[in-house]
Amino acid sequence: MNSFLLTFLYYLAAIAVVVAGLIIFELLTRKYKDWEEIHSNNVAVALSIAGKIVGTCIILTFSILHNDTIWETVIWGLFGLALQFLAYFLFEVLTPRFSVEQQLKERNTAVGIISCAVSIGLAFVIGASIT
Template sequence: MSPNMQAFLAFLQYFVAALLLLAAFLAVYVRVTPYNEFELIGQNNAAAAISLAGACIGFALPMAAAIYFTHDLLEMIKWAAITGAAQIAVFTLLRRFAPAIEQGHTAPAIFMCAMSVATGVLNAVCMS
């Protein structure tokens, strides 16, 4: 097999695994929150979209770092569990903002987004 094909297959393996892990994280995350972000987003609730976007980015950044630093699928899966738990912990600590987000208030959603992204950045950089 050519080096280009090997590189493409490695890319595909990590990319598909990362997308599946992101989907699994989202499935768990929307069950942990007291509301369904996807339903709220469907109702044009920008606050829910902002909050969920922060959790997605906060999850994806450490996943990117795990792929970059470990080059190992099993390690990536372990880090997915760790970073997913970190994102759920952020939501749990800031849970008091949930009713405001459900009502569409964007200020608490932006704060939640920022805390999720900040946690993801710190999680990612601690892997290096």
């Protein structure tokens, strides 16, 4: 297949996986609406969402490098996304002194930075394990 066409197809697949992830994260977030918070200049939420976007793209990068088809790339991308959801819930559970969601809603930038770091850091671990 023409490499330009293949690149474009991977690009479209990546956008689809990222958008699917953002939609699911929006549905999973109960205490605020992501895009409303970003629109109102909530940097903490923006950092958290940025980490999810970058993390998903890191996973997709590894997936493209280690798979032969776009279909396999999408499957691994979605699996990585599921692991990112799990990481988000673990972050919430492992911080019993406060609610991550509530702190993000209250514009706690420090929590936004940690949320971003969790998403990006674990994306490298998830990505490296893709074979």
